[in-house]
Amino acid sequence: MNNNKNIFKILLFLFVILCSCSMAQALQIVYPKSPNTQINAESTFFVGNTKPGSVLTINEKPVKVFENGAFVEVVPLKDGFNRIVIDSKNETEHDIMTYIIKKESKAIQKSPEVNLVEFPANEYIYASVVKNNTPLRAQPDEYAQRITHLDSNTVLMINGKKGDYFRVALTPEKNVWVRAENVVCYSTINEKMFALVNDVSVSSDKLYEYIKTPLSFQVPFKVSETLTGLTLELYNIKNNPSDTKLFESDETIKSFAINNVSSENKSTYFIELQNKLWGYDVYYENNCLVLKIRKAPQIDTNSPLKGLTFLIDAGHGGSDYGAVGPTGIKEKDINLDISQKLKNTLEQKGANVIMTRTDDSDLGLYERVKIAKKSDALVLLSIHANSLKDGANPYEKHGTSVFFYNAEAAELSKTLRNTLTQDLGMRDDGVCKMSLVLTRPTMPLSVLIEVAYMINPDEYSLLIKDEFRQKTAESITKGLETYIIQAVKNSLISDKQ
Numbered sequence: 118m119n120n121n122k123n124i125f126k127i128l129l130f131l132f133v134i135l136c137s138c139s140m141a142q143a144l145q146i147v148y149p150k151s152p153n154t155q156i157n158a159e160s161t162f163f164v165g166n167t168k169p170g171s172v173l174t175i176n177e178k179p180v181k182v183f184e185n186g187a188f189v190e191v192v193p194l195k196d197g198f199n200r201i202v203i204d205s206k207n208e209t210e211h212d213i214m215t216y217i218i219k220k221e222s223k224a225i226q227k228s229p230e231v232n233l234v235e236f237p238a239n240e241y242i243y244a245s246v247v248k249n250n251t252p253l254r255a256q257p258d259e260y261a262q263r264i265t266h267l268d269s270n271t272v273l274m275i276n277g278k279k280g281d282y283f284r285v286a287l288t289p290e291k292n293v294w295v296r297a298e299n300v301v302c303y304s305t306i307n308e309k310m311f312a313l314v315n316d317v318s319v320s321s322d323k324l325y326e327y328i329k330t331p332l333s334f335q336v337p338f339k340v341s342e343t344l345t346g347l348t349l350e351l352y353n354i355k356n357n358p359s360d361t362k363l364f365e366s367d368e369t370i371k372s373f374a375i376n377n378v379s380s381e382n383k384s385t386y387f388i389e390l391q392n393k394l395w396g397y398d399v400y401y402e403n404n405c406l407v408l409k410i411r412k413a414p415q416i417d418t419n420s421p422l423k424g425l426t427f428l429i430d431a432g433h434g435g436s437d438y439g440a441v442g443p444t445g446i447k448e449k450d451i452n453l454d455i456s457q458k459l460k461n462t463l464e465q466k467g468a469n470v471i472m473t474r475t476d477d478s479d480l481g482l483y484e485r486v487k488i489a490k491k492s493d494a495l496v497l498l499s500i501h502a503n504s505l506k507d508g509a510n511p512y513e514k515h516g517t518s519v520f521f522y523n524a525e526a527a528e529l530s531k532t533l534r535n536t537l538t539q540d541l542g543m544r545d546d547g548v549c550k551m552s553l554v555l556t557r558p559t560m561p562l563s564v565l566i567e568v569a570y571m572i573n574p575d576e577y578s579l580l581i582k583d584e585f586r587q588k589t590a591e592s593i594t595k596g597l598e599t600y601i602i603q604a605v606k607n608s609l610i611s612d613k614q
């Protein structure tokens with residue numbers, strides 16, 4: 118008899134489980150991604166949706182449910198385990214979900230100090246870069262300032278090591294750092310090796326001016342932007358036969374002089390331009406260093422975008438969703454739709470448009486940069502919708518922002534921000550200088566637009582509307598027109614500067 122009772126109990130239990138599985142739950146949480154997770158921040162947010170009109174509480178605190186059922190709530194976290202109960206109730210359904218979030222105390226998060234290994238004086242490891250776009254940094258830290266980026270096969274002299282980083286001697290006074298995994302070491306040498314330079318030459322084609330420096334091997338270099346042009350420094354140089362040569366000025370270059378190779382074996386190029394900087398790139402063709410400078414565009418002020426080329430990069434794609442909004446729509450799809458609409462509005466103005474992706478495919482950040490480098494585009498626009506990290510408040514930080522890294526893209530960022538906030542009636546979330554893979558290219562002029570926040574319920578409800586995305590595309594097009602007219606007008610660098 119007892120046995121039968123037990124079997125009945127088990128059947129009833131299975132029945133209840135089956136019923137609850139087949140009944141679709143009204144409450145959906147899109148963030149945090151897992152009910153058991155670790156978040157080391159002062160707070161996190163719960164992003165999700167439930168049946169519109171439901172009464173929602175998180176740890177018994179009432180939470181606003183928006184018209185479309187969306188909700189976003191900031192939940193504070195304490196050290197250790199945080200039990201968070203989300204309760205959604207309406208006339209027919211009652212859903213309860215429990216999340217356990219672990220937060221590590223700051224003391225545990227601190228990583229141990231690593232010692233510097235100093236090589237004996239005048240002893241170097243001769244090494245070479247194995248990955249294009251390898252950054253040299255000011256400190257042995259992945260967040261430290263980037264001094265320059267190097268192509269593969271560039272020869273480096275290493276004189277120390279700290280953690281995952283090698284210390285690189287650029288000059289007797291200047292050391293920088295490179296990630297050990299980005300170089301291959303050959304042998305220890307007792308003297309620095311210096312490169313020989315052949316004749317430096319200047320040439321040009323329809324879009325660019327080229328300064329070419331043939332070398333006996335690839336040396337590290339650094340380009341700095343000045344108010345009137347560019348300065349190029351080449352390290353570990355034995356001689357430069359062009360250092361007394363006078364280069365003729367032309368429609369792009371006003372003056373070009375090379376300093377005598379210094380006692381620290383550095384060769385410095387001073388390039389003054391006729392026009393403001395419209396973009397440049399530096400790279401090796403075998404052992405020849407090429408500095409490629411963009412010429413000022415020729416435009417028709419009545420149709421300023423006509424004949425110009427733009428590269429549009431729809432952020433994320435494929436398995437990389439980007440942010441996910443409260444009702445589950447993904448940022449990658451919103452970005453792609455705005456990008457396609459932008460392509461149409463730009464083409465209607467006579468512009469040529471290239472897209473980094475035209476469908477929902479996976480595309481790495483550096484693959485996008487590769488497309489940008491080959492594109493001959495004047496401007497690169499990366500289109501995104503913003504999100505926040507744990508610890509922030511999506512009701513306080515929201516709106517439209519534009520990111521740039523290089524000074525020559527600052528004015529474009531401001532114009533786009535002004536136009537977008539005006540046309541869309543958005544909060545101004547700022548123009549920010551930020552080192553991002555897609556803001557760092559020095560050619561094309563590169564900006565990244567965060568149209569609005571996926572994680573702010575009001576802005577999310579705009580982003581998912583077709584007509585808002587169309588308006589965004591039209592506003593970006595208008596901003597580009599305004600910028601191009603102004604920038605071409607003010608392009609000439611006056612002598613007063």
Ligand SMILES: [Zn+2]
Nearest residue numbers: 432439501502
């Ligand atoms: Zn994004």
